[in-house]
Amino acid sequence: MKRTMRGPFMFILGVIFSGFLFSMIYLKDNRIRDYQNSEAIIETRVQRSSRVELVKSVDKCDCVSEKSGKTYNFCYKDPQNANSVGKKFSCDHLPILEKLNILEPSGSFVDLTDIAENSKNLIFASAASDDHFQNEVGTISAIYKYYPDAKFILYSLGLQAANISKLKSMFKNLEVRVFNTIGYPDYTNHWMEYRFKPLLLAELLKEHPNIWWMDAHLSVKKPNMVELMMKEVAEKTKKSETKVTVSIYFFIYSSHSNFATLNTALLDYFPTNSIGLLKDPNLGSQMGANTIYMARTQYTMETFKWWVLCALDYTCMKPPGAQVSCRFPNNDRNTQFAHCFRFDQSVLNLLMLNDFQDHHKYWSSLGHLF
Numbered sequence: 001m002k003r004t005m006r007g008p009f010m011f012i013l014g015v016i017f018s019g020f021l022f023s024m025i026y027l028k029d030n031r032i033r034d035y036q037n038s039e040a041i042i043e044t045r046v047q048r049s050s051r052v053e054l055v056k057s058v059d060k061c062d063c064v065s066e067k068s069g070k071t072y073n074f075c076y077k078d079p080q081n082a083n084s085v086g087k088k089f090s091c092d093h094l095p096i097l098e099k100l101n102i103l104e105p106s107g108s109f110v111d112l113t114d115i116a117e118n119s120k121n122l123i124f125a126s127a128a129s130d131d132h133f134q135n136e137v138g139t140i141s142a143i144y145k146y147y148p149d150a151k152f153i154l155y156s157l158g159l160q161a162a163n164i165s166k167l168k169s170m171f172k173n174l175e176v177r178v179f180n181t182i183g184y185p186d187y188t189n190h191w192m193e194y195r196f197k198p199l200l201l202a203e204l205l206k207e208h209p210n211i212w213w214m215d216a217h218l219s220v221k222k223p224n225m226v227e228l229m230m231k232e233v234a235e236k237t238k239k240s241e242t243k244v245t246v247s248i249y250f251f252i253y254s255s256h257s258n259f260a261t262l263n264t265a266l267l268d269y270f271p272t273n274s275i276g277l278l279k280d281p282n283l284g285s286q287m288g289a290n291t292i293y294m295a296r297t298q299y300t301m302e303t304f305k306w307w308v309l310c311a312l313d314y315t316c317m318k319p320p321g322a323q324v325s326c327r328f329p330n331n332d333r334n335t336q337f338a339h340c341f342r343f344d345q346s347v348l349n350l351l352m353l354n355d356f357q358d359h360h361k362y363w364s365s366l367g368h369l370f
Contacts, residue, residue: 002047017035021150021355023052024261034309042174045234053189056212060075060088061073061074061075061085061088062074062092063091064091065094065098067095067098068098068114070103072103074088074089074090074091074093074094074099075087075089075311076270076306077087077272078270078271078273078354079354079355080273080274080354080357081271082271084211084271085271086267086268086269086270087268087269087272089269089309089310089312089316090311090312090313093309093312093313096183096184096308096312097305097308097309098130099183100202100205100206100308101205101206102202102305102308103305104303105296105301106206107206107209107296108139108209109209109296109297109298110209110210110247110295110296110297110339112233112234112237112245112247112295113173113238114234115227115231115234117232118209118210118230118233118295119226119227119230121208121209121210122150122195122210122211122212122226122341123150123151123152123153123204123208123210124143124150124152124153124210124211124212124213124214124228125149125152125153125154125155125170125200125201125204125211125212125213125214126140126152126153126154126155126213126214126216127154127155127156127157127179127196127197127200127216128138128154128155128156128157128159128216129157129158129159129191129257130158130159130160130163132216132217133159134165135217136154136167136216137167137170138217138218138219139214139215139217139218139219140152140154140170140171140174140217140240141171141219142219142221143214143268144171144173146220146223146224146225148173148227149173150173151173151175152171152173152174152175153175153176153177153204154174154175154176154177155176155177155179155200155360156176156177156178157177157179157191157196157197159176160190160315164176176327179196179199179200181196181342184312185312186197187314187318188311188312190318192324193317193318193343194317194343194344194345195311195312195317195318195343195344196310197213197311197344198304198307198308198310198311198344198347198348199292199308199311199312201213201304202304202308205294205296205300205301205304207286208296209295210294210295210296211293211294211295212229212291212292212293212296213291213292213293214290214291215289215290215291215295217290218290218291218370219370220369221369221370222368222369225366225369227265228366228369229249229293229364231248231365232364232365232366233293233295233364237357240367241361242356242361243345244299244355245297245299246299246361246362247294247295247296247297247300248292248293248294248295248299248300248348248352248355248362249292249293249294249362249363249364250287250288250289250291250292250359250362250363250364251287251288251291251292251293251363251364251366251367251369251370252287252288252290252291252367252370253285253286253287253288253367254285254286254287254288254342254345255324255333256285256286256328256333256334256338257278257281257286257333257334257335258279258284258285258286258346258349258350258353259275259278259279259284259334259335259337260279260286260326260328260332260335260336260337260338260340261286261326261335261338261340261341261342261346262278262337262341262346262350263319263320263321263322263341263346264318264319265319265320266316266341266346266347266350269310269313269316270306270310270347270350270351270354272350272353272354273354277351277353277357278350279334279335280334281333281334283358283359283360284353284359285359286342286345286346286359287345287349287359287362287363288345288350289342289344289345289348289349291370292348293364293365303348303351303352303355305350306351307344307347307348308348311344316347317343317344317347318341318343319341322340322341322343323340323341324340324341324342324343325340325341326338326339326340327340
């Protein structure tokens with residue numbers, strides 16, 4: 001009896017084991033398909049973050065305004081794959097986005113082909129803490145050297161009153177504002193997490209249609225930057241090859257790809273359609289957020305919706321283990337993870353690369369001015 005049962009038992013066991021082995025091979029193949037050339041631990045995490053998630057109900061991503069009763073989507077969708085959906089942001093942040101006029105922008109949008117009007121309405125903006133005071137003086141001085149009547153708004157990140165007084169005495173046209181974090185989450189005043197940049201730029205977009213941002217250490221070295229920029233933007237807009245007109249421009253390459261500084265937890269919020277694109281130095285280079293031009297358009301406000309939501313979220317702008325010091329394995333600045341993160345810069349670059357699939361689309365050729 002035992003001998004007669006052994007054959008069927010071994011057959012059934014073999015079928016079960018074969019099915020299990022097949023499923024494991026299939027799963028493994030799916031998990032590593034796009035990650036053959038990177039570190040095993042990082043690549044597994046990236047695949048898990050960028051896998052397609054099907055949202056069964058639109059309600060899952062909705063936030064309803066107590067103020068207006070309107071419903072807003074708080075789950076990012078990959079522009080290249082509408083079924084690839086990110087983690088929902090907290091509805092607690094909805095009142096902040098309403099206050100910033102991001103969801104229902106007031107004021108007219110910019111005509112990017114109007115060189116004269118955009119040149120006239122342009123303002124410069126920056127932010128500084130006491131440890132960057134001298135650098136900021138250099139940045140402001142360089143602007144006023146070429147544009148003595150320019151409007152320049154500086155946000156104080158805890159500047160001492162004495163330093164604010166010095167700045168006002170040195171630059172008569174300078175407007176200094178204290179960045180008020182009241183109403184924002186407490187952690188937004190951790191300056192080294194760079195949450196302040198999307199937040200204060202969103203505040204400025206409520207008032208000003210054209211903004212040129214400069215970090216405290218950056219100085220323009222040549223004249224005619226405004227005229228050249230507005231001409232370039234107008235020309236790019238007229239011959240645009242993109243479905244959506246670009247209205248946010250970077251100037252300076254960061255010298256590495258987006259993948260090199262990608263903390264993969266970011267993909268939980270903003271999934272991407274191609275890890276290969278993030279590694280590609282010809283299409284997916286990360287652009288420096290140390291100087292950015294932006295105009296108030298529908299595209300800019302939609303991008304700011306996600307950039308600001310990320311800044312307000314505790315782990316989106318600062319994923320676990322995020323830090324700025326990079327270690328590039330074998331001096332590979334493109335295809336391997338450098339164990340670092342660029343905070344606001346990494347987030348904005350990912351959003352725009354997801355949209356345009358080529359960093360040249362939102363790169364200005366005027367980086368030589370700095």
